[in-house]
Structure formats: C-alpha cells, structure tokens
Amino acid sequence: MRVLNCAFDQPLKPEENAVMPHAGGIMQHGYQCGMIWGATLAAGAQAYRLFGPGPQAETMAVIAAQRLVESFRVYHGEINCLEITDIDRTSSVLKMIYVFLIKGRSIGCLRMSTKYAQTAFSEINTALSEKQIKVPSSPVSCAAMLAQKMGLSDMNTVMAAGFAGGIGLCGGACGALGAAIWIFGMNSIKEGAGKISYKDPGALDIINKFLKCTDYEFECSEIIGKRFENIGDHAAYLRDGGCSEIIEVLAAA
DSSP states (O other): OOHHHHHHHOOHHHHHHTTGGTTTTTTTTBBBHHHHHHHHHHHHHHHHHHHHHSSSHHHHHHHHHHHHHHHHHHHOOOOOOHHHHHHOTTTTHHHHHIIIIOOOOHHHHHHHHHHHHHHHHHHHHHTTTSSOOOOOSSOOHHHHHHHTTOOOHHHHHHHHHHHTTTTTOOOOOOOOHHHHHHHHHHHHHTOOOOOOOOOOHHHHHHHHHHHHTSSSSOHHHHHSSSSSSSSSHHHHHHTTTTTHHHHHHHOOO
C-alpha cells in the first residue's frame, strides 16, 4: 500500500500503518495475502481522488479490486497466504523458522511485493480509466457501508469499498471484517498506539464477535452461500438487507 500511495504521490501514513494486521491473511489466519488488501486500499484512495465520494467512486474501487485479485492469482497461482507460504497462526514456531529463515520465504515475499506493486499500479490505472461503467445506486459495498456507519471520512469510505464480497467480489475472507480491523487500527493509532500487533486484544475481539455472528465462517461465499455475479448483484443484496447483521455487529465491536 505504501509503495502504491507513493507512486500516486499521495502518502497516507495512518492508513498505511493500520493495514499491517492484514499481513498473513488477516492477522495470520491465512486468507487473502496482505498485499491484496493493501493494494485495494490504495486503489480506493486513487478512485476517491478521481471521482470523489459516492457510488461511482465505490464502483470503480471494486472494479480495480477485481483486477488486483485476478492479476495476483495469475502471477502466484493462489491468493491466500496459507496456500502461498504453507503457514498460518496455528503453525509451530519451528515450522515458521523453517519456512521463513531456512527456506527464505521472507525474501520470497519481499520479491513478490516488489513485482506485484508494479503490476498493481498498472492494473489500478487501467481499471480507473474504464469508460461507460454502469453504476448501481447506493449502497455499493458492504465495507463502505461499515466505514460510513462508523463515521469515517468520505475518502476512507471509498478506500474500503473494494473489499466488497471478500475483496473485489472474489468470495474470500469477509471484506467488512477486513474493513473493521483496518478501522480499528486507524482508531488505535489516533489514540497513540505505535503499531497493531497480530495478537492485539481489540482486533481479536472483533474477529471473535464476527465469527459468532457468521456461525464461525470467515469467507464471504460461505457466509452467504454464493459468489456475487457482479457489482449490481452485490448492491442489490445489500439493498435487500443482506449482511446487515454482520455490519451492525462489526460497527458495535
């Protein structure tokens, strides 16, 4: 996220620091790679600069997120951290040492981030330059709904929009959950926290409350029983009250 924001000449330090818990696939749970979460936020920030607040910017942010997910999948075969690294928060210390130090996975991830940043920058620019996009009426994104409900700025709301449907409608780990953890991180930083750890009690409490609400499912496609066909499908689902309970729980967490 930081590399992309600098490429757009628009650094956003608090927002960048707050996305750190997404490394390891949401606090090391092994879901979508943190690079995708960070790139999606950077795409949303650029969408806001180009289109301002509202449904058009949120729609463009989701389109950019779709391209970011697919380009990551093409280059790396998988989008989830667990499949890429073969470790998550349940892995033993010995296995983590083996994977990151002996096998050199940490260097591999750094190389991935370097290459992906270049690809992501191109994908964001391409997505945001698309013409004649059909824009659904608000609400467009579950994550943007949550951000707005929690009083975030117009920019931050659009930034979160691409998380919709498990990041760009791909059906992965819930985008509203990802937004809630990011928002928690920003609020903690504003209150003086230097950084947010993988074991931060507040962030873990958000995850626990979310899981109780979703029958202990993390992934969007498992929670709602399908993958969204397109942005209009997702918007219609939200207008019909879909995920309202989850959004309420996360907003109150």
